[in-house]
Amino acid sequence: MTGTSALRFSGLGKRYGRRTWALRDCSLDLPQGNVIGLVGANGAGKTTLLQLAIGLLKPTEGTVSMFGRPLRMDSPAGLAEVGFVAQDHPLYRGFSVADMLRYGNSMNPRFDRPGAERRLRELGIPTEHRADRLSGGQQAQVALTLALAKQPRLLVLDEPVASLDPLARREFMKTLVEAVAEADLTVLLSSHVVTELERVCDHVVLLHQGRVRLTGDIDDLIAGHRMLTGPRTDDTAGVAGLIAATHGTRHSHLLVRQPVGMPAHPRWEANPVGLEDLVLAYLARPDTEPPQAASPPPPEPAGPGRRLSIVTDPSAAERQA
Template identity: 60%
Template sequence: MTHALSASSLCKRYRSTWALRDCDLALPAGRVIALVGPNGAGKTTLLRLTVGLLSPTSGSIEVFDSSPTANTPQALARIGFLAQEHPLYRSFTVADLLHFGASLNIRFDRRLAEKRLDSLGIPLDRKAGALSGGQQSQVALALALAKRPDLLVLDEPLASLDPVARREFLQTLMGAVAQDGITVLFSSHVVHELERVCDYLVVLNHGRIALDGDIDAVLARHRILTGPRSEMDDPRLGAVLEATHSDRHTSLLVRDGAAIDGWQEQQAGLEDVVLAYLRGSATIEKREVAAS
């Protein structure tokens, strides 16, 4: 299998604070990969290491078997990066931005960018600062895609967008994935949006990898079981990631458990699984709730 990104014992420290600790990853090429975690989990640090804006404190990271810090035109051409704030030169027209992008990137496809922007009704003679937030995000995405990258890295690209702009952004992105087969590494807090467009999951918490894998395979391993109030001492339950108790019933989110007579079983959703790992996958969390 070809890996778009490989990391081994990857660590990054800022003075006395560790942003990443002992991260091992092997992300497959040609996938849309969701990177999920709370604020301060290390997501932006991992993305900046991926695109070569930072260097590891220890360990290693490679993008398509090359160091992202190589800083050669050939290496940089393989990676596209879109930061959360969609940075654009506000006094530049859209046409100026396309000319600027073409002058800096050896694989830049200006015609592709113009075609995408024309389909969205974004005029080339309009200054970037005069565009709406959604239009600015689309221009930034068009610039990133025009690099013809093998890996496109997106850092919270939906954070400042309204629902309509968010949907248009995702439609443009998925159209590019379908057409060009690029790999996308996508950081976001909006889990239900990620479930619609991503097929691979990485959960990052406290600077460490809590979970990673194909989303369908991850969900297949996790279930929600509901039954009589229980102390969870049945080994058939597998790994209990989270438990919620009422006066009479217990609801469990389990990994790799077997079916138990008398317990109702349902498929765990992606948000259920992600939140369980973010709240503490190494321990069982018990929350007392009012009886229904």
């Protein structure tokens, strides 16, 4: 990773109509050369953020910059920087895979047709077949291959594995990881499948109700949180850094954000937490700001007691025309 941001959002917001804000007060600095996971519930603003990031939407407020420059998607140079795969993997259904490769080669100045053909051979996808005759997993792989063949600096994927079965999902992610390893590429990937993101992503952004609730390097976030288990207590009001609390008959479990190395209270057992548990806990929080301070848990009580990819998105191409 270099010092240059791949994407920088400053006070970004998007309003539909007069009152409905899909995204508000979004300020992010996403690192270059990383695979960045974007997570959140349906309606959280993920697709809006991705479309703002690649110029398919104009912000109501705030700014977007890409690789240190203001976002410009109205020029061939700007379009060449970005590859995009939408959720439904839009392809020209009446085209054969070979037709789409020829079209992509004619429309994109850096299009790597030999590399795309090699990738498809390795995946066992026949190029003479029409797109509408391919399986869902094969369509997703073709869409990804076409986007990668542009040799973009930024690859944006909007829920690319949402409709795939587990095997196709795994193959798609494997292809993505191999592509990132071969190229100087930044990936922004939205998905509901948090376990997949934990395997392939370096960085995560969590959106909730149109606002950023959590962002950071995944390893750092996981290292900075832990699950404390101790005697049952309902008195958690004084626990700074508390994200979520669950209670059993005899024990309480507190997910807390605390500085690495801070010792737990001697009566409490500290355990690591996974990304999925972390995401779910933050989504369940009633507030929108992560805690800034941390302190040990309470003592034991006395009683018992969460067109950018021109060749893969025809509708986007029409909007750019």
